Amino acid sequence: MPHYLVRKLNHWVCLSADDKQILKELARDVTWFRSNQDAINEGITPRYVSAVLEGWACCYKQLNDGRRHIIAYSIPGDFCNTSIIFSNDINYSVRAMTPVRIARIDRQGIRCAMERSPVIAHAFWLDILATAAIQREWTANIGLRTARERIAHLICEIVIRMQAVGLTDQDSYTLPLTQEDLGETVGLSTVHVNRTLQDLRASGLIEWKRRHLNILNFQNLSEVAHFDDSYLYHSYNNLDIN
Amino acid sequence: MPHYLVRKLNHWVCLSADDKQILKELARDVTWFRSNQDAINEGITPRYVSAVLEGWACCYKQLNDGRRHIIAYSIPGDFCNTSIIFSNDINYSVRAMTPVRIARIDRQGIRCAMERSPVIAHAFWLDILATAAIQREWTANIGLRTARERIAHLICEIVIRMQAVGLTDQDSYTLPLTQEDLGETVGLSTVHVNRTLQDLRASGLIEWKRRHLNILNFQNLSEVAHFDDSYLYHSYNNLDIN
DNA sequence: CGCATCCTTGATTTCATTCAAGGATTGTGG
DNA sequence: CCACAATCCTTGAATGAAATCAAGGATGCG
Numbered sequence: 001m002p003h004y005l006v007r008k009l010n011h012w013v014c015l016s017a018d019d020k021q022i023l024k025e026l027a028r029d030v031t032w033f034r035s036n037q038d039a040i041n042e043g044i045t046p047r048y049v050s051a052v053l054e055g056w057a058c059c060y061k062q063l064n065d066g067r068r069h070i071i072a073y074s075i076p077g078d079f080c081n082t083s084i085i086f087s088n089d090i091n092y093s094v095r096a097m098t099p100v101r102i103a104r105i106d107r108q109g110i111r112c113a114m115e116r117s118p119v120i121a122h123a124f125w126l127d128i129l130a131t132a133a134i135q136r137e138w139t140a141n142i143g144l145r146t147a148r149e150r151i152a153h154l155i156c157e158i159v160i161r162m163q164a165v166g167l168t169d170q171d172s173y174t175l176p177l178t179q180e181d182l183g184e185t186v187g188l189s190t191v192h193v194n195r196t197l198q199d200l201r202a203s204g205l206i207e208w209k210r211r212h213l214n215i216l217n218f219q220n221l222s223e224v225a226h227f228d229d230s231y232l233y234h235s236y237n238n239l240d241i242n
Numbered sequence: 243m244p245h246y247l248v249r250k251l252n253h254w255v256c257l258s259a260d261d262k263q264i265l266k267e268l269a270r271d272v273t274w275f276r277s278n279q280d281a282i283n284e285g286i287t288p289r290y291v292s293a294v295l296e297g298w299a300c301c302y303k304q305l306n307d308g309r310r311h312i313i314a315y316s317i318p319g320d321f322c323n324t325s326i327i328f329s330n331d332i333n334y335s336v337r338a339m340t341p342v343r344i345a346r347i348d349r350q351g352i353r354c355a356m357e358r359s360p361v362i363a364h365a366f367w368l369d370i371l372a373t374a375a376i377q378r379e380w381t382a383n384i385g386l387r388t389a390r391e392r393i394a395h396l397i398c399e400i401v402i403r404m405q406a407v408g409l410t411d412q413d414s415y416t417l418p419l420t421q422e423d424l425g426e427t428v429g430l431s432t433v434h435v436n437r438t439l440q441d442l443r444a445s446g447l448i449e450w451k452r453r454h455l456n457i458l459n460f461q462n463l464s465e466v467a468h469f470d471d472s473y474l475y476h477s478y479n480n481l482d483i484n
Numbered sequence: 485c486g487c488a489t490c491c492t493t494g495a496t497t498t499c500a501t502t503c504a505a506g507g508a509t510t511g512t513g514g
Numbered sequence: 515c516c517a518c519a520a521t522c523c524t525t526g527a528a529t530g531a532a533a534t535c536a537a538g539g540a541t542g543c544g
Contacts (some may be wrong), residue, residue, distance in 0.1 A: 061382045063468045069382040083374065086367040091375060091473040125328040128370070132325065133333060135377045136313045140303045142384045143429035144311040147532075178490065187385035189533050194492060210541085226305045231333040389500075420522065431501050436524060452509085 003027075004165050005051050005103065008077025011164050012126035013119050013236060022113050022120065027051060027103035033096040040081060040094040048104040050080040055100030056176050059092045060184070070185040072135065073097075073158070077165045082128050085110050098176045126234050133231045142187045145226070147196045150186040152225035155206060159215060160232050172214035200224075245269075246407050247293050247345065250319025253406050254368035255361050255478060264355050264362065269293060269345035275338040282323060282336035290346040292322040297342030298418050301334045302426070312427040314377065315339075315400070319407045324370050327352050340418045368476050375473045384429045387468070389438045392428040394467035397448065401457060402474050414456035442466075 005027055006020050015023070030053065033039045039057060040046055052074045059072040059080060071092060074080045080094045085107045114121035134157070141153050155175075162173045177185075183193040200206050205221045207214040215221055222229075247269055248262050257265070272295065275281050281299060282288055294316045301314040301322060313334060316322045322336045327349045356363035376399070383395050397417075404415045419427075425435040442448050447463045449456040457463055464471075 059378075061378070061386075063386065065468070067386045069386040071378045071381050071385075083371045086364065087371050088477045089375075089472070089475065092378060122328065128374075129325045129329050132370075132374050132377065133331075135374065135381060136301075136303070136334060139313050139377060139381045139384065140311040142381065143313075143427075144303075144305065144309045179492095180490080185385075190490095191492085191534080192532055195532095198492085226307070230331070233331065235330045421524095422522080432522095433502080433524085434500055437500095440524085 002166065004053055004076035007165050009123040009127065012234060013123045015119060015123065019117050019120050022117065026105050026109050026113060029104045031102050031104060033100050033102060035096055035099055037096050038093055039096055039102055040090065042091060042093045045088055045090060046081065046084060047107065049082060049084050049107055049110060050094065051103045051105060052076055052078050052080065053101040053103055055096065055098040057094050057096050057100050059094050061092050068184050070181065075161060076167065079127065097181065130234055137231050147188050147192055148199060149225050151182065151196050152200060152221050153227050154186060155213065155215065156222050156225050156227040160229050171218050172212065174211055175208065175213040176211050244408065246295055246318035249407050251365040251369065254476060255365045257361060257365065261359050261362050264359065268347050268351050268355060271346045273344055273346060275342050275344060277338055277341055279338050280335055281338055281344055282332065284333060284335045287330055287332060288323065288326060289349065291324060291326050291349055291352060292336065293345045293347060294318055294320050294322065295343040295345055297338065297340040299336050299338050299342050301336050303334050310426050312423065317403060318409060321369065339423065372476055379473050389430050389434055390441060391467050393424065393438050394442060394463050395469050396428060397455065397457065398464050398467050398469040402471050413460050414454065416453055417450065417455040418453050
C-alpha cells in the first residue's frame with residue numbers, strides 16, 4: 001500500500017529520498033480507530049499531530065444543545081490538527097467516519113524535521129495553507145450557494161482531492177458518508193439532502209450507491225456547482241525569489 | 243497612534259524591543275485605500291503581504307453570476323494574505339470597507355525576520371493558526387446557527403478581537419458595516435438581517451446606530467449566540483517542550 | 485433471520501428570500 | 515449652508531426554499 005502521507009506532501013513539493021525517509025520514520029506510531037470513534041476530542045489537548053493513512057475522518061464542532069457541524073474531512077494523507085505543531089489549543093473534535101488508520105506524530109519531531117529540511121518545512125507550510133484555502137471555500141460554499149450547488153461543489157472538491165492521492169477510478173470514488181453526515185457538512189437537513197441528491201441523480205450528473213460515488217458528467221456538475229478548482233492548487237514559491 | 247500590527251502580534255507572543263523594531267521596519271511601505279476599493283484582486287498575485295494598520299477591510303469571494311460572500315474581516319493588526327509568504331496563490335479578493343491604511347510587507351523580508359527571530363516566527367505561526375481557527379468557526383456559524391444566533395455570534399467575536407487591539411470602549415466598538423455587508427458575511431439577505439437586528443435590539447441585547455455598536459448585555463448575547471471564545475485564544479507552545 | 489441504521493416519501497410548517505416602495509441618513513456640490 | 519443625490523435602513527406582502535414531523539422501506543450487519 002502506498003504511503004499516503006508521503007504522497008500527499010509530495011504533491012506540494014518535490015521530496016528527496018531522505019525527506020521521504022524522515023517522514024516515514026516520523027509516522028511510525030500508528031493506531032486504528034473504529035468507525036464513529038473520536039480520535040481527538042475537543043476537551044483533551046493532544047501532544048501529537050495526527051495524520052490519516054487509511055480511511056476517512058472528519059473534524060467537527062458541537063454545540064452544547066447537540067447540534068453538530070462537520071468543518072472538514074480528512075482523507076488519506078491529510079493531517080487532522082497541524083495547529084498542534086505550534087500551539088497547545090484545539091477547538092474541534094476529530095471522528096473516524098470509517099475504520100481509520102492514523103499516524104500520531106510527535107510535534108517536536110516535526111519541528112526538528114522542518115528545521116533540518118527546508119523542503120519538508122515548505123511542504124508543511126503548503127499543506128497548512130491548502131487546508132486554510134479549503135476552509136475558506138467551505139465558508140463561502142455554505143454561505144452563498146443553494147442546496148443543489150453546495151452538494152455538487154463538495155462532490156467536485158472531493159474528486160480532485162482524491163485524485164491527488166490516487167484514490168479515484170476515473171471520476172468515481174468511495175464516499176463513505178451517510179446523508180446525515182453530508183447534511184451536517186453543508187448545513188442542510190437529512191431530508192433535504194436526500195431530495196437534492198435525487199435531483200442531481202435525475203439530472204444525470206451523479207450516481208451514488210453503497211458508498212460508491214460516480215460522477216457522470218464532471219463538466220456539467222462543476223458548472224452547476226460554480227466550481228473553480230484553483231483553490232486546491234498551490235504553486236511552490238521558490239524561497240530564493242522575492 | 244499605536245502600531246496595531248506590533249500590538250496584535252504581541253498579543254500572541256512576547257516581542258522584544260528588537261523584534262518590534264524589525265516589524266516596524268518591515269511595515270514601512272504604507273498605502274491608503276479609499277472605501278470600497280480593492281486592495282487585492284483575485285486576478286493579480288501580489289508579491290507582498292498586506293496588513294491593516296487602520297480601518298477595516300474584508301476578504302471576499304465572488305461567483306461569476308455576481309453573488310458575493312465575505313469570508314473574513316481584517317481589522318487593525320490583521321494580515322490579509324499571509325499565505326503569500328510561502329505560496330504564489332490567492333483565491334479571494336480584499337476590499338476596503340472604510341478608508342484603510344495598509345502596510346505592504348515584502349514576503350522575503352518576513353521570511354528573513356522569521357529565520358532571525360524565533361519569536362517573530364512563532365508570532366506569525368500563531369497568527370496564521372488563529373486566522374484558521376476563526377475561519378473554521380465561521381464555517382460552523384453559517385452551517386448550524388439560526389439567523390439570530392449567527393449575527394449574535396459575529397458581534398461577540400468581533401468585540402473580543404477588537405479588545406485584543408484596544409479598539410473597544412467597554413462592550414462597544416465601531417462596526418463599519420452596512421447591513422448588506424453583514425448579510426454577505428453570515429449568508430442572509432439584507433432584509434432578513436435588518437429584521438434580525440431589530441429582534442436583537444428589541445431583546446435589549448445590542449444597540450447599533452451610525453456605525454457604532456454597543457453590546458448591552460454580553461452575557462446574554464453570548465448565550466443566544468452559543469458563543470465560546472476559546473477559539474480566539476492560542477497559548478504559546480514553548481518550543482523546548484514536547 | 486432479526487435488529488439497527490440508513491434511505492426515501494408525503495404532508496405541513498417555519499424560516500428566509502424576493503419584490504416593492506417609502507423613509508432616513510449621509511455626503512457632495514453649488 | 516442648503517439642496518439634491520446616493521446610499522442605506524425599514525416595512526409590508528407574497529413567494530419560495532428548507533426544516534420538521536411522521537412513517538414506511540431498503541440495506542447491511544451480527
